[in-house]
Amino acid sequence: MDLRVGSPGETLFNQMPGRTSSAGAPGESFSQILKRGLAEATELLREADTMTGKLALGQVDDLAQVMIATEKAQLAMELTLQVRNKLLEAYQEIMRIQV
Amino acid sequence: MNMFRALEISLTGLTAERLRMDLIANNLANVNTTRTRQGGPFRRKLAVFASRSQGAFGYFLKRAGLGDSLVGGVQVVGIVDDPTPPKLRYDPGHPDADQRGYVALPNVDVVSEMVDLISASRSYEANVTAANAAKYMAMTALEIGRG
Numbered sequence: 462m463d464l465r466v467g468s469p470g471e472t473l474f475n476q477m478p479g480r481t482s483s484a485g486a487p488g489e490s491f492s493q494i495l496k497r498g499l500a501e502a503t504e505l506l507r508e509a510d511t512m513t514g515k516l517a518l519g520q521v522d523d524l525a526q527v528m529i530a531t532e533k534a535q536l537a538m539e540l541t542l543q544v545r546n547k548l549l550e551a552y553q554e555i556m557r558i559q560v
Numbered sequence: 561m562n563m564f565r566a567l568e569i570s571l572t573g574l575t576a577e578r579l580r581m582d583l584i585a586n587n588l589a590n591v592n593t594t595r596t597r598q599g600g601p602f603r604r605k606l607a608v609f610a611s612r613s614q615g616a617f618g619y620f621l622k623r624a625g626l627g628d629s630l631v632g633g634v635q636v637v638g639i640v641d642d643p644t645p646p647k648l649r650y651d652p653g654h655p656d657a658d659q660r661g662y663v664a665l666p667n668v669d670v671v672s673e674m675v676d677l678i679s680a681s682r683s684y685e686a687n688v689t690a691a692n693a694a695k696y697m698a699m700t701a702l703e704i705g706r707g
Contacts, residue, residue, distance in 0.1 A: 525574040529691065533564050536698050543702045 498544070502537040509534035563701070565632065566694035572612065572633030573687035579636055580607050580680045584673055591668045594656040602666040604642035609634050642667055 509530040515521040583605045593602035612633040644667045652661030 523575060523578070525571060525578070525688075529567050529571045529574075532691070532695050533567060536564070536695065539699065539702050543705065547705060 499541065502534075502541045505530075505534045505537045563694075563698045566697075567691055569633040570687045570691035570694065572635065573690075574684060576607070576609055576634045576636055577680050577684040577687065581677070581684070583607050583639065584677050584680060587666075587668045588670065588673050588677075591666060591670060591673075593666055594654070594663060601646045601664045602668070603646070604644075604666060604668045606640050606642055607636050608638045608640060610637045611635075 509527075512521060512527045512530045516524070516527045521527060587604050590602040596602050612635050646664040646667050648662040649665055650661055651657055651663045654663045657663050
């Protein structure tokens, strides 16, 4: 296992599904990493939404797949929420620095 | 480690066990079927499971950053017929009796099918428990920084 030192938000977003284990392109700004993570969370949400719709229409034959998709979407949302909390905390910490 | 991978692996287990349930239900429904499209009595169907880890190739795929979610889990590689010979019953009045008066019945044993049914449903339950446990672990991990 190789240790890679990156910002906390970066490594958190590397846990999203389908992500490679690389740390992202060098020089990629934090906002881009944030956007990428949010896009993947939205993707998961959209997939869960589509599957639930198909279930309501009776077009899906594997109920377990729908449930797992909704679980993944919920986990992604919780992760995004926690990341947002941490970012806010960090921001407030910095704003408290006396000039 | 991708925290969603445990969920996906459990999903493959759930799908495989559901397929096994379908086959068992099919076997039970056709326990007295003497006529099939291929000729002869119905033959008991079995599912063949294989694990989805790809060995060395999967390792290199993972190193390249691709195919991380392909490693782990179960897949159904085939549905085969049970090779045991069909049961013969002497019944000359039956429309499917052969010249000697024997009817070939499916090689489905109801008792062993029921046992397989229980096994499949318990395996399904075990996979659901594993998925719930994985989700619980991920949610608790998200609480590390709280407070």
